[in-house]
Amino acid sequence: MRLVFAGTPEVAVPSLDALAGSHHELVAVITRPDAPAGRGRKLVASPVAQRAEELGLPVLKPGHPRDPDFQAALRDLRPDCCAVVAYGALLPQSALDIPVHGWVNLHFSALPAWRGAAPVQHALWAGDEVTGATTFRIVKELDAGPTFGVMTERIRPADTAGDLLARLAEGGAGLLVATVDGIEDGSLEARPQQAEGVSLAPKITVDDARVVWDEPAVGVDRRIRACTPGPGAWSTHEGERIKIGPVTVCPDRDGLAPGVLDVTKNAVYVGTGTVPVRLGEVKAFGKKQMGAADWARGVRLETGARFA
Incomplete structure (x- = not known):
């Protein structure tokens, strides 16, 4: 299939590499615009953009995916499917409708648990023993689309969010490729998420991160x-x-x-x-x-x- 990949942070790079090494035709990468970083606050390309350039792939950096020029460029690429890992922007329906097989997201939880921006952090904070990663078709409602596949990962006693996310990123990359393979050959069918067990994982703020010493x-x-x-x-x-x-x-x-x-x-x-x-x-x-x-x-x- 002709694929376009959308992602931004380092955690999305393993999936980009896995898709680039697959038999699918990866025709372009979408990422967030360059952002200020470091003491000098110079504009720096995202980790995904940097890796895409190393791979020789065209990179699109729309200010927002609703931009008409971006959507026109995406249509010209004629993607069969768009694969997404931590892109960082909400996709309007007009963009979701462009690829034939929709947008397939790799989310770092076992859905319907921990829908939202910080699933790994919330799983750790809640004391979950097991978490995972799920591939699903993106719909307008947050992380609520029908699912294709899931992998599980045991949470270790000393895991930080960074430790756990690194393992899920590596394992999830294989899941994403397998999902795209299954969509291509018709062996995978998206199934609605369960109505029970939904939990939310909003972004964790600096204020949230202040230690409360009165806690156990x-x-x-x-x-x-x-x-x-x-x-x-x-x-x-x-x-x-x-x-x-x-x-x-x-x-x-x-x-x-x-x-x-x-x-x-x-x-x-x-x-x-x-x-x-x-x-x-x-x-x-x-x-x-x-x-x-x-x-x-x-x-x-x-x-x-x-x-x-």
Whole structure:
């Protein structure tokens, strides 16, 4: 089939590579426009755009997929199907109607669970034991289209959102190719999603990522891992924001009041609503990321200090 691929972040690159290496004819790539990045805030092409250029593929960067010029260019490409992974813009019906077999999305959850922008983060935060990836035909309602296939992935105890998403991106790339193969030969038929079990996964904000030390240790742990690497869990010490990496729950250690720090030679512990947690790496504003004990020595932190 003639394919057009739509995607933007690094997590979409494995699917782009898989489709480019398949027997299908990948004729173009759609991605979001170049965006400011780094200290200089220079415009930088998306990871998908950069990889597409390496592969020698034409790249379309519409300001919005409703743009008439973009839709005309897409029609001229005559795609049989458009494959989508984390493109980042809502598709109007006029664009959805262009490819013969519609737009097939790879979504990083086992639908109908966790529809929305942050399915991996919400699965971790909720303490799910298993998640997955699903291919489905895009319809106007968010992530509600009929599904083609699903893969499952067990969530490991120390997984961050970045860890889990990387595995789903690799496994999901094979699922996406298999889905396109099945659409081509007629062996796959999209089936409506179940009405039961729907849950929503809205984007996680910086405010959401603030650690609530009154929560049980397991909740603190889940929030931090769900927000790693982005937007990054954080707390404040003496009014300064500190980014906090994954922690270790310490059920055998004496309790501390929520947010209170216990500083030893080689470790920093923080009280929660239940048992303490041991800090891993932290990052103060304008500083490099470092181990919590090194940070504590640098700022001369003592036991009894507090995170707010």
